[in-house]
Amino acid sequence: MNNFFILKIKNASVICCLLILSPIISFSENLVRNAGFEEKGTTNLITGWVVMPGQANTVKIDDKQLHSGKFSFSISHTNSTNYNGVYQRIAIKTNTMYTVSVWVKGKDIVLSEKANGVKLYIGKLTGKITGQMAATDTQKGTFDWKRVKASFPSGDQSLIILRLYLHKGVGSVWFDDVELTEDTPQSNTADVK
Numbered sequence: 001m002n003n004f005f006i007l008k009i010k011n012a013s014v015i016c017c018l019l020i021l022s023p024i025i026s027f028s029e030n031l032v033r034n035a036g037f038e039e040k041g042t043t044n045l046i047t048g049w050v051v052m053p054g055q056a057n058t059v060k061i062d063d064k065q066l067h068s069g070k071f072s073f074s075i076s077h078t079n080s081t082n083y084n085g086v087y088q089r090i091a092i093k094t095n096t097m098y099t100v101s102v103w104v105k106g107k108d109i110v111l112s113e114k115a116n117g118v119k120l121y122i123g124k125l126t127g128k129i130t131g132q133m134a135a136t137d138t139q140k141g142t143f144d145w146k147r148v149k150a151s152f153p154s155g156d157q158s159l160i161i162l163r164l165y166l167h168k169g170v171g172s173v174w175f176d177d178v179e180l181t182e183d184t185p186q187s188n189t190a191d192v193k
């Protein structure tokens with residue numbers, strides 16, 4: 001075997017390794033701003049998030065219950081008709097699969113009959129909210145930090161709204177470490193010969 005062929009084989013090996021490793025080492029950027037609620041902003045404003053127009057003194061940045069860092073976002077209701085939360089608009093790619101998740105903790109959450117409850121919600125946004133694209137399963141009762149998630153195809157949407165809320169229930173909920181990422185392709189290795 002001459003040096004030319006040895007060089008070709010070495011080059012081919014390097015290319016094969018890169019092709020095999022690329023799906024493993026690739027990662028997706030978290031598209032959520034201030035995802036861990038560590039940037040407090042000014043009074044009643046949370047950097048990166050918009051507080052929904054709800055009832056006064058029901059939402060806050062909390063420094064007692066947290067999943068990571070020093071702060072979480074908290075909603076506490078004493079009235080079962082209350083509906084409060086935060087949201088942000090996020091630009092995404094069309095025709096792409098995304099996964100969204102959040103860490104959530106609850107205390108004494110009791111929901112009304114027609115409540116949507118505790119959710120991370122993804123909605124279409126074409127000038128106004130036009131429908132749900134994804135939502136995590138609702139949560140109730142008392143529970144320690146757990147991660148809830150959902151996946152969805154973006155379809156023709158290039159802008160979405162991500163909301164965290166407590167709808168029509170009493171009790172307290174904490175949210176932390178929100179994540180929205182593009183799904184990484186796992187099937188590339190099948191094309192490597």
Ligand SMILES: [Ca+2]
Binds near residue numbers: 067
């Ligand atoms: Ca945090």
